[in-house]
Amino acid sequence: MEMWFSELHTSNVKISMRIEKQLFSGVSDCQRIDVLVSDEFGKILALDGEILFSEKDEFIYDEMVTHVPMSVHPNVKKVLIIGGGDGGVATALTQYKTIEQIDVVEPDEMFVEVCKEHFPELACGLEDERVNVYIQDALRFLRSKSDEYDLIINDATDPFGYTEGLFTKEFYGNCYKALKEDGIMVYQHGSPFYEEDKEECVKMHRKAYKAFPISRVYQAHIPTCPSGYWLFGFASKKYHPINNFKPAEWKKLGIKTRYYTTNLHKGAFMLPKYVEDMLEEEERD
Template sequence: MSYWHIDYQSKYQALTFEVTEVLKSIQSPYQKIEVVETPAYGKVLLLDGDLMLTEKDEFAYHEMLVHPTMFTHSHPQKILIIGGGDCGTLTRVLQHKMVEKVVLVELDEMVTQVSQEYFPQLVSSAQDPRVELIFTDGIKYVHNCTDKYDVILVDSTDPIGPAEGLFRLPFFQDCYHILEEDGILCLQSESPWIPELAELISQVNLDLKSLFPLVKAYVAAIQTYQAGLWLFQLASKKYNPLSNDIESKIKEADLKTKYYNSKLHYGAFILPTFVNEILNEPL
């Protein structure tokens, strides 16, 4: 029997879509994990009822979390992914031929197991010999880490519960310390359209700027995420994502993408006025 699922994005708004079948529903030690079939979006992954991933548009989020940073860095060889147990981010990282090692740290192993069953086109990337999956708390992993990385990508859930610490200064400080001297940290930063998130977005930006000499925010249009506009923040020790040479690097790589391209790379950093105001950026 079909029903309409309500994905609450704030106290006052939500995304609603028809579900024709519940394909999987299990409780992990951390959360309820569901996969549902929908006419609008294909298979959808829900965590505690919140939409995490859809077959139809996962490419937009994952491409935009990964490619701007990977092309900004001159030689991204060793990559750390925090979260991202569905392996969508991992899949896009491995498109970059320069990558030699990827460590993915996911708290909930059952997310990856369920994704393997229902989103194998993403989780198959975990079989690559360059990949190491570690199932533990990402905050603790980074705090105790003695390795160095060229790039850290934070593919977290919303800033509640275990993921809240991924949006705080102590975590950013730990990330800074395990990045190489020219390393880049990039994290998803929620939707600037949600008023309740404006303070968090602003504070994340301030915290990153207290550590990194160059912090740039950029946006992507993602129809199934909060209010349709999603923010990312790129914090770099050296490289500027607006450097002119990046365009030629993107064209030369000729990656198969559905959202990201060389012109969009630069355009994504042009922010609406209200977003610049949240970030206290000059117009």
């Protein structure tokens, strides 16, 4: 059937995928939520008409926000996931037995329920006894937290939608405060290729760069992202993502992956010249 879902990456370029079926469509207090079955990417979850993840490529994202900081920080006990109501990141983290507590702060309850029903293999981690799901606004949640988390993963992606508050200066300050003195924060850095994304990407860097002593950007190739290319921010109070990287220890854990390797960990921080230039320009300002 000629039914296609398109995502406009800019007003002049789009990716389109053939849709086999729609499994769910609903409007929560926060957003419109759709679950579609695509022929190429399997089930996809879209928020307000934008792809959040697809069955076929979400593993790349989840592995990259999880294993990169976990193979650097020597002793993660308590993790905060901002957004992440789909459970993908939480599920990936539950593979680490030394983690004692995982707090997921997600404002959209319907989103959590939809993911539990349609993406059980992602959401299953939310049932782990170490995981607490708070249906709550992340900014408010963070205000009362201080010196508490070893790792914060900001899983919220859309700087223009209802999650916009999560990208303000205040927010970064609150994250810093909520982290312990050797805490790490990983966040969405956006896609650097298209002109209109580039600007957002640079703004993102500015905030983290000023708030944390160590701030590095790393990359992954995620087909459903704009131009297929996505950047992550690694902001840290103490540990350097390469200098404090412990590949041998991570390998001992025997965690199965499909994208991440300890070799790729290093390569992920080796950025194209045009991305380096973009970030350095920002750092000089």
